[in-house]
Amino acid sequence: MSHTSLCYLNGKFLPLEEASISVLDRGFIFGDGIYEVIPAYGGNLFRLDEHLQRLNNSLQAIHLKNPLSNAEWATLLSTLVEKNNHGDQSVYLQLTRGVAKREHSFPAETSATVFAMSSPMPAAKTTLATEGVHAISLDDIRWRYCHIKTIALLPNILLRQQAVENEAVEAILIREGKVTEGAASNVFVVKDGVIKTPPKSECLLPGITRDLIVELAIKNQLACKEIEIDESELLSADEIWLSSSIKEILPVTQLNEKSVADGVPGPVWKNMQTIFQNYKQSLRDGIEASRVK
Numbered sequence: 001m002s003h004t005s006l007c008y009l010n011g012k013f014l015p016l017e018e019a020s021i022s023v024l025d026r027g028f029i030f031g032d033g034i035y036e037v038i039p040a041y042g043g044n045l046f047r048l049d050e051h052l053q054r055l056n057n058s059l060q061a062i063h064l065k066n067p068l069s070n071a072e073w074a075t076l077l078s079t080l081v082e083k084n085n086h087g088d089q090s091v092y093l094q095l096t097r098g099v100a101k102r103e104h105s106f107p108a109e110t111s112a113t114v115f116a117m118s119s120p121m122p123a124a125k126t127t128l129a130t131e132g133v134h135a136i137s138l139d140d141i142r143w144r145y146c147h148i149k150t151i152a153l154l155p156n157i158l159l160r161q162q163a164v165e166n167e168a169v170e171a172i173l174i175r176e177g178k179v180t181e182g183a184a185s186n187v188f189v190v191k192d193g194v195i196k197t198p199p200k201s202e203c204l205l206p207g208i209t210r211d212l213i214v215e216l217a218i219k220n221q222l223a224c225k226e227i228e229i230d231e232s233e234l235l236s237a238d239e240i241w242l243s244s245s246i247k248e249i250l251p252v253t254q255l256n257e258k259s260v261a262d263g264v265p266g267p268v269w270k271n272m273q274t275i276f277q278n279y280k281q282s283l284r285d286g287i288e289a290s291r292v293k
């Protein structure tokens, strides 16, 4: 690590290397917790209200009370970003059901473990716009509450690993013949100029980047539909994109070792990429995003 990174744990800011939790933490024992990943561009937290709303939804879904108000979260996270003054950052925050004797059902008195850290945002691949990335499609082996951003990510990890072992960056998941999402991203396809992404449901995480892409498409009068996507449409798409807070928008140029259309990032991705990067720049500049197209 080039410099010390400060994190937040249960009310205190401290160096990451000094932060530790009990081995009885239910996050460690059961994966009983939820998380968020929030980018910060030029010190501005990206779509914070949306991330906090999703955080609250995840907490509600696992019956864990949010120990902080949205205003307290905003202060905590912007303090963390300020203290780790390393340009564009990705903030990771996690809450677990806390420390208790190992027993599956909830402990009578829960005091959540609250943890947040920040890392420099990884730079995009320099060949992204010329070569794109490779993906594979796999059966979606996950549970039926994929809208909860749970820290219990073993299925996602196994799927992503299988992709990596096949020289791909992501696994695109198929449940009952329909595209759901990636192991850690949302999926878009483009066919005949129309951008499509699966509608929100319990089969996928409602990605903040996904929602922004839909919003930007509408603002810029690009045809965009939230609609179920058959596996066959994925295989015959003109373009495939992956989206996430860390990866932003990746053009997939090879799927299952076959070229997607002519095997280079497509024109609709290029257009959306420009729109997205301009939006981000407006945040870095501290300009109200709503004033910029």
Ligand code: PDD
Pocket (backbone or CB within 6 Å): 037, 156, 181, 182, 183, 184, 185, 186, 204, 205, 206, 207, 208, 209, 210, 243, 244, 245, 246
């Ligand atoms: N993952 N779907 C899944 C399963 C994800 O894990 C993620 C993000 C997304 C995209 O959501 P967003 O646009 O809000 O980042 C979709 C994060 C980045 C992670 O686990 O590191």
